[in-house]
Amino acid sequence: MTEFDVQPQPGSPEDYVPLPELELVELQAMLDWLSTYGADPQGGVTRLLYDNAWSEAQHALAKQMADKGLVPAFDHSGNLYGTLSSEGSTSFDADREAPYPIVTGSHIDSVVHGGKYDGAYGIVAGILALEYLHKHFGRPKRTLKVVSLCEEEGSRFPFAYWGSRSITGVTTLEEVQHLLDQQGVSFSQAILGAGFGPDRGLEPAVQTYGAFIELHIEQGQVLERHSRSIGIVSDIVGQRRYNITVIGEANHAGTTPMLWRKDALAGAADMIVAIRRIALQTGEPFVATVGRIAAEPGVGNVVAAKATFSLDIRHVRQEILDRCWQDMLQAFRRIAAEYQLRLECEEHLSVTPTPMNEKIQQDIQEICEREQISYLHMPSGAGHDSQIFQPACPTAMIFVPSQQGISHNPREFTTETDLMNGFRVLVRLLYKYGYED
Amino acid sequence: MTEFDVQPQPGSPEDYVPLPELELVELQAMLDWLSTYGADPQGGVTRLLYDNAWSEAQHALAKQMADKGLVPAFDHSGNLYGTLSSEGSTSFDADREAPYPIVTGSHIDSVVHGGKYDGAYGIVAGILALEYLHKHFGRPKRTLKVVSLCEEEGSRFPFAYWGSRSITGVTTLEEVQHLLDQQGVSFSQAILGAGFGPDRGLEPAVQTYGAFIELHIEQGQVLERHSRSIGIVSDIVGQRRYNITVIGEANHAGTTPMLWRKDALAGAADMIVAIRRIALQTGEPFVATVGRIAAEPGVGNVVAAKATFSLDIRHVRQEILDRCWQDMLQAFRRIAAEYQLRLECEEHLSVTPTPMNEKIQQDIQEICEREQISYLHMPSGAGHDSQIFQPACPTAMIFVPSQQGISHNPREFTTETDLMNGFRVLVRLLYKYGYED
Numbered sequence: 001m002t003e004f005d006v007q008p009q010p011g012s013p014e015d016y017v018p019l020p021e022l023e024l025v026e027l028q029a030m031l032d033w034l035s036t037y038g039a040d041p042q043g044g045v046t047r048l049l050y051d052n053a054w055s056e057a058q059h060a061l062a063k064q065m066a067d068k069g070l071v072p073a074f075d076h077s078g079n080l081y082g083t084l085s086s087e088g089s090t091s092f093d094a095d096r097e098a099p100y101p102i103v104t105g106s107h108i109d110s111v112v113h114g115g116k117y118d119g120a121y122g123i124v125a126g127i128l129a130l131e132y133l134h135k136h137f138g139r140p141k142r143t144l145k146v147v148s149l150c151e152e153e154g155s156r157f158p159f160a161y162w163g164s165r166s167i168t169g170v171t172t173l174e175e176v177q178h179l180l181d182q183q184g185v186s187f188s189q190a191i192l193g194a195g196f197g198p199d200r201g202l203e204p205a206v207q208t209y210g211a212f213i214e215l216h217i218e219q220g221q222v223l224e225r226h227s228r229s230i231g232i233v234s235d236i237v238g239q240r241r242y243n244i245t246v247i248g249e250a251n252h253a254g255t256t257p258m259l260w261r262k263d264a265l266a267g268a269a270d271m272i273v274a275i276r277r278i279a280l281q282t283g284e285p286f287v288a289t290v291g292r293i294a295a296e297p298g299v300g301n302v303v304a305a306k307a308t309f310s311l312d313i314r315h316v317r318q319e320i321l322d323r324c325w326q327d328m329l330q331a332f333r334r335i336a337a338e339y340q341l342r343l344e345c346e347e348h349l350s351v352t353p354t355p356m357n358e359k360i361q362q363d364i365q366e367i368c369e370r371e372q373i374s375y376l377h378m379p380s381g382a383g384h385d386s387q388i389f390q391p392a393c394p395t396a397m398i399f400v401p402s403q404q405g406i407s408h409n410p411r412e413f414t415t416e417t418d419l420m421n422g423f424r425v426l427v428r429l430l431y432k433y434g435y436e437d
Numbered sequence: 438m439t440e441f442d443v444q445p446q447p448g449s450p451e452d453y454v455p456l457p458e459l460e461l462v463e464l465q466a467m468l469d470w471l472s473t474y475g476a477d478p479q480g481g482v483t484r485l486l487y488d489n490a491w492s493e494a495q496h497a498l499a500k501q502m503a504d505k506g507l508v509p510a511f512d513h514s515g516n517l518y519g520t521l522s523s524e525g526s527t528s529f530d531a532d533r534e535a536p537y538p539i540v541t542g543s544h545i546d547s548v549v550h551g552g553k554y555d556g557a558y559g560i561v562a563g564i565l566a567l568e569y570l571h572k573h574f575g576r577p578k579r580t581l582k583v584v585s586l587c588e589e590e591g592s593r594f595p596f597a598y599w600g601s602r603s604i605t606g607v608t609t610l611e612e613v614q615h616l617l618d619q620q621g622v623s624f625s626q627a628i629l630g631a632g633f634g635p636d637r638g639l640e641p642a643v644q645t646y647g648a649f650i651e652l653h654i655e656q657g658q659v660l661e662r663h664s665r666s667i668g669i670v671s672d673i674v675g676q677r678r679y680n681i682t683v684i685g686e687a688n689h690a691g692t693t694p695m696l697w698r699k700d701a702l703a704g705a706a707d708m709i710v711a712i713r714r715i716a717l718q719t720g721e722p723f724v725a726t727v728g729r730i731a732a733e734p735g736v737g738n739v740v741a742a743k744a745t746f747s748l749d750i751r752h753v754r755q756e757i758l759d760r761c762w763q764d765m766l767q768a769f770r771r772i773a774a775e776y777q778l779r780l781e782c783e784e785h786l787s788v789t790p791t792p793m794n795e796k797i798q799q800d801i802q803e804i805c806e807r808e809q810i811s812y813l814h815m816p817s818g819a820g821h822d823s824q825i826f827q828p829a830c831p832t833a834m835i836f837v838p839s840q841q842g843i844s845h846n847p848r849e850f851t852t853e854t855d856l857m858n859g860f861r862v863l864v865r866l867l868y869k870y871g872y873e874d
Contacts, residue, residue: 220692237691241737252844253726253749254674254818255657258716265727266713272706279695289690290702291737293730293744300678300728300747307730310737312690381691407689408739 016370019427020136027419030124034061035116044113044410045120048156048181050078050194057108061123061148068131070146076173077166077205078150078196080108084130084434086143100210100393102433104129104426105147107163107385111155115412121400121419122215123148129427133434140434142210152385156181156190164388166205173197211360211433212389215398215426217414219382221405229421230375231399232364235316236387237285237379238353240325242311244271245344246336250297250305261303265295267339268307274331275311282324285379288313316353316379354387360396360429367428373421398425453807456864457573464856467561471498472553481550481847482557485593485618487515487631494545498560498585505568507583513610514603514642515587515633517545521567521871523580537647537830539870541566541863542584544600544822548592552849558837558856559652560585566864570871577871579647589822593618593627601825603642610634648797648870649826652835652863654851656819658842666858667812668836669801672753673824674722674816675790677762679748681708682781683773687734687742698740702732704776705744711768712748719761722816725750753790753816791824797833797866804865810858835862 037060038045038053047053058080062072065082073081083101106122126146133140149163157179165171177188191197223231248262272290279288289312295304311328315321329345336343361377368375380386380397389395400422403413474497475482475490484490495517499509502519510518520538543559563583570577586600594616602608614625628634660668685699709727716725726749732741748765752758766782773780798814805812817823817834826832837859840850 218692219689221697222692222694225697239691251842252656252819253724253728254676254751254820255655255659255842255844256724256818257659257721258713258724260658260662263713263726265730266709269706269709269713269727272703273710276695276700276703276706284694287690287693287695289700289738289740290706291690291732291739291741292735293702293732295728295730298729301726301749302728303726304728312738314691381693382689383691405688405692407692 017431019424022132022420022424022427025128025132025420025423027124027128027423028416030128031116031120034120034124038110040113040410042410045110045116046112046114047108047110048112049109049151049162050190050196051156054109055194058148061108061127065127065146068127069134070127070130073203074196075203075205075207076196076198076200077163078191078194079163079167079205080148082127082130082146084134084140084144086141087139099142100208101143101145102211102213102430103145103147103209104213104215104430105149106214106216107149107152109151109153109155111153111408113410114408115410117217117402117412117414118219118407119152121217121414121422125215125423125426129423129430132427133431137431137435141437142434144430144434149385157187160383161385161388164385167207168388168392169206170388209389209393211357211393212386212395213360213398213426213429214384214386214395215400215422216384217402217407217412218399219402219405219407221402222378223376223399223401224403224405226376228374228376229401229418230364230368230373230425231378232361232368232375233356233380233386233397233399234361234377235356235379236354236384237314237316237381238318238321239312239314239349239351239383240321240347241349243346243348244268244309244311244332246271246307247342247344248305248339249303251303253301253303256303262340263303264307264341265304267335267341268293268309270335270339271332272309274335275328278324278327278331282320285381286313286315286320286324287381288324314381318353351383351387354390356386356390356396357394360394363429363432364396364398364425367425371424371428373425398422454868456861459569459857459861459864462565462569462857462860464561464565464860465853467565468553468557471557471561475547477550477847479847482547482553483549483551484545484547485549486546486588486599487627487633488593491546492631495585498545498564502564502583505564506571507564507567510640511633512640512642512644513633513635513637514600515628515631516600516604516642517585519564519567519583521571521577521581523578524576536579537645538580538582539648539650539867540582540584540646541650541652541867542586543651543653544586544589546588546590546592548590548845550847551845552847554654554849554851555656555844556589558654558851558859562652562860562863566860566867569864570868574868574872578874579871581867581871586822594624597820598822598825601822604644605825605829606643607825646826646830648794649823649830649832650797650835650863650866651821651823651832652837652859653821654839654844654849655836656839656842656844658839659815660813660836660838661840661842663813665811665813666838666855667801667805667810667862668815669798669805669812670793670817670823670834670836671798671814672793672816673791673821673834674751674753674818675755675758676749676751676786676788676820677758677784678786680783680785681705681746681748681769683708683744684779684781685742685776686740688740690738690740693740699777700740701744701778702741704772704778705730705746707772707776708769709746711772712765715761715764715768719757722818723750723752723757723761724818725761751818755790788820788824791827793823793827793833794831797831800866800869801833801835801862804862808861808865810862835859
């Protein structure tokens with residue numbers, strides 16, 4: 001985080017259009033409505049790419065978009081757009097020759113037993129923002145769109161960011177069509193079953209945006225602990241994920257003296273302690289997590305022959321990720337030698353850090369100051385579609401607080417005041433890009 | 438271990454009866470034969486209490502006993518005796534008024550996919566020893582018995598040492614009859630199905646022994662690494678087993694700074710490092726093992742809310758077990774406080790250390806010296822039926838080397854030379870107690 005100490009400043013009201021009746025927008029009611037699609041009996045929401053709940057939610061959103069004066073349209077991948085065309089345009093296709101549209105939105109899919117804000121907030125706020133702007137200011141000078149991205153979480157297929165990856169052309173259907181979900185259903189069966197895929201008369205997935213703006217819950221506790229209302233995302237962290245395997249020798253827990261052991265689990269424990277020490281030495285925003293561990297044979301009275309654990313490291317700078325991984329690897333090798341263990345490290349994910357567009361960050365900051373909404377520049381420790389869009393178009397993220405930082409959980413919650421603050425900033429930003437010169 | 442440096446000394450042959458033709462005894466052949474009962478297709482042996490392989494093995498052994506001149510008899514529990522009655526006695530019952538018999542033997546059950554030596558060696562060697570003594574020296578002055586104990590491993594029901602516990606009266610059938618195996622079969626169904634239990638006209642299980650001598654493979658590498666042929670067991674270690682639960686808070690691996698975490702798995706890792714440090718500081722024969730660990734939710738990108746791990750500590754002195762556990766508990770509490778975790782410790786096994794009978798140990802040492810067999814006084818780090826018998830009668834254990842210390846594994850192996858050395862010591866000891874005054 002940076003600029004913890006920037007306090008909100010009063011705006012200069014003379015050149016600033018006031019926003020009428022913003023308090024009447026029913027964000028919370030529409031989030032509650034959307035959460036009925038895929039509602040779990042035990043609370044929470046499960047909407048997985050192309051499943052029934054997902055389909056019903058996207059089609060219900062398309063109807064909402066039409067009801068609110070937007071032109072709804074699906075693309076090949078099942079991404080749903082609601083378009084508010086610029087002056088003189090009347091149809092989705094008519095503004096092809098105009099400057100690329102400004103797009104806001106987020107993802108409609110959820111994790112298993114997720115909350116009702118993750119993703120959904122950015123879509124609902126986008127639809128209501130376009131409705132509000134249209135109602136009060138008429139058609140924009142530049143086309144505005146809200147997108148309900150088909151997939152971000154990677155909850156169904158072992159692949160994430162399908163929505164933004166297919167829009168930016170980073171990934172094609174050919175590359176993912178053979179992926180299987182946990183029931184053995186292929187990606188291509190799933191997309192066809194939901195009524196999408198090529199040759200359906202839909203818009204192609206690949207599109208060019210003038211800018212992408214994603215309003216999202218923080219999913220952490222940084223804003224709450226610093227009592228700020230808006231997070232202006234500076235960077236989306238880079239991530240590396242590893243599977244670490246430590247191989248020793250199974251032995252009888254009673255008959256094998258300590259010094260003769262090749263105890264894979266004892267060695268793994270020492271490595272996990274080293275990971276935390278290196279993370280603390282590196283300092284914020286570096287984080288390192290071991291969330292999964294297993295020992296084999298995994299019996300209380302047998303010295304473990306093998307231990308495997310996960311490692312997830314994140315930072316906003318690539319060179320710090322590189323250095324910390326090298327430090328950890330060195331510690332692992334030293335411990336493996338000390339314990340007489342064999343070490344295997346497999347990297348299975350590597351995402352480079354993505355700085356968000358600086359100009360849009362400045363505009364968000366200016367809006368916060370004028371609207372007297374407290375804010376914080378902060379990195380996003382979680383991955384988002386915005387990191388996929390940023391290389392293709394100017395992209396920014398606006399965070400609102402998550403109560404107690406809880407997310408991916410039915411207890412996910414953001415107060416109506418915080419939801420409205422985020423909405424206000426989004427409306428202002430879309431007004432600026434859509435209606436000002 | 439003690440007395441590493443005692444070298445074998447030549448015996449004084451003048452008052453020492455030589456053992457004729459000992460090299461003709463076919464220990465290995467009989468072990469191979471016995472291992473056909475419950476032989477696994479992939480190698481190894483699985484004989485679980487009262488199952489078919491177990492029943493066939495016990496009845497085949499009863500026939501072998503009869504063929505070799507012993508009187509076979511089962512008791513209520515399915516323990517099988519082969520009796521060589523003292524002079525003047527002709528039947529199993531005839532020596533009831535005589536001094537209590539000297540008993541040797543071990544257990545017939547195995548672990549799942551066990552080896553062919555564990556337990557079996559003590560039974561086979563006992564039968565062949567009694568046959569040999571009978572053949573060369575006639576009836577003993579004091580009744581000798583070999584026992585094939587029905588159960589020691591706890592592999593089928595969640596209860597171990599049923600054979601020795603039922604003989605010493607420590608546990609009755611009433612106490613275990615409701616236990617269930619993994620298929621849901623009750624202990625009482627199993628014992629009745631195998632043809633045992635009360636009211637079958639069998640001997641009662643509770644019996645009084647004059648002494649119990651158990652010949653067994655070491656199941657460790659101490660003898661092999663010290664190049665000794667015989668282990669004279671000084672003590673069977675005491676054991677404590679615990680389930681340690683560490684409770685923190687699940688958090689997002691990306692959005693939760695290191696210092697705000699309550700990472701149960703990181704705390705558990707630090708505790709496991711502390712366990713090893715305390716074990717190494719305490720020194721041999723103290724051993725501490727963490728063989729099992731699990732984290733919840735157990736996902737690579739979620740800070741663990743909960744970690745559970747096993748702890749197994751062993752030593753020959755109760756006060757050292759007490760002190761080490763207190764040291765570990767203190768370390769756990771310090772770490773839990775540092776990581777902001779809640780700690781729960783559950784002891785689920787506590788076995789006090791059992792010193793073996795000193796007089797019999799001396800007699801074994803004397804035999805080794807006279808027979809010029811190298812030996813070592815050493816504790817047993819594994820549990821054995823002998824620890825159940827010791828409080829009831831003078832008890833001793835004789836170990837032979839296990840190649841590479843491998844046990845509870847189809848690769849369990851002891852050389853014929855080592856098997857014969859153990860047999861020679863057993864024969865000498867039984868001769869001394871059965872035939873000398």
